[in-house]
Amino acid sequence: MIKFGEAAVSEHRRTFLKTTLAMTAAAAVQAVAPRGAFAQAPASPAAKYTPAPMAFDPKKIKGLSEKILVSHYENNYLGAVRRLNAIAEQLGNLDFDKAPVFTINGLKREELIAMNSMILHEVYFATLGDANAPGKALADQIAKDFGSFERWKSEFVGMAKAEGGGSGWVILTYSPHDKRLVNAWAADHTTTVAGGEPILAIDMYEHAYQMDFGAKAAEYVTAFMNTLNWSHAEAAFGKRKV
Numbered sequence: 344m345i346k347f348g349e350a351a352v353s354e355h356r357r358t359f360l361k362t363t364l365a366m367t368a369a370a371a372v373q374a375v376a377p378r379g380a381f382a383q384a385p386a387s388p389a390a391k392y393t394p395a396p397m398a399f400d401p402k403k404i405k406g407l408s409e410k411i412l413v414s415h416y417e418n419n420y421l422g423a424v425r426r427l428n429a430i431a432e433q434l435g436n437l438d439f440d441k442a443p444v445f446t447i448n449g450l451k452r453e454e455l456i457a458m459n460s461m462i463l464h465e466v467y468f469a470t471l472g473d474a475n476a477p478g479k480a481l482a483d484q485i486a487k488d489f490g491s492f493e494r495w496k497s498e499f500v501g502m503a504k505a506e507g508g509g510s511g512w513v514i515l516t517y518s519p520h521d522k523r524l525v526n527a528w529a530a531d532h533t534t535t536v537a538g539g540e541p542i543l544a545i546d547m548y549e550h551a552y553q554m555d556f557g558a559k560a561a562e563y564v565t566a567f568m569n570t571l572n573w574s575h576a577e578a579a580f581g582k583r584k585v
């Protein structure tokens with residue numbers, strides 16, 4: 344149908360715009376299209392992390408309130424797992440061939456922080472319960488590597504108190520590399536003995552004690568040592584000890 348006047352001009356403009364946009368889109372696709380069959384890696388399936396249920400009764404841990412234990416578990420532990428899953432989702436969809444280095448570095452750094460936070464909190468919560476003593480195998484290893492249980496405890500407690508007011512962990516770690524236990528200092532979630540098995544850990548972030556003890560980190564360390572149940576530590580040690 345032939346159109347005249349303004350209607351014909353509008354139609355012409357629409358056609359021109361459509362054509363121009365289509366050409367621009369095609370050019371854009373061409374510009375980012377992979378050069379060759381393997382130029383762009385496919386997205387990988389995102390890792391899924393499932394939080395461990397609260398295995399202790401927060402009403403029955405002597406020296407630590409239900410309020411702080413529930414807050415710690417829900418906000419810090421579950422928060423770390425939620426964050427880890429969100430990061431994994433983004434990493435799964437990330438095109439590592441084209442992503443800026445600051446995006447790759449940032450996501451991988453945050454992944455490591457969230458992953459170690461998840462793992463170390465699980466070790467921490469697994470030790471809360473009725474205080475007991477380590478079994479023979481672990482007690483013997485402690486005596487061998489530290490001279491005595493008392494010496495190990497003095498070192499572990501001293502290191503924890505020294506971290507008061509800062510952020511980090513003290514981790515009794517079994518190192519398969521050297522076949523020995525070591526009290527490892529960790530300034531944050533990301534520094535620990537490579538290849539080591541964390542068998543016991545005290546959380547020295549303020550969220551672990553501030554609600555109950557204010558700035559008195561030393562009192563929190565004493566309370567933690569009085570709730571120390573070694574059952575999980577023994578199992579973790581037995582699993583890695585060769």
Ligand SMILES: [Fe+2]
Pocket residue numbers: 415419420464546548550551
């Ligand atoms: Fe924590």
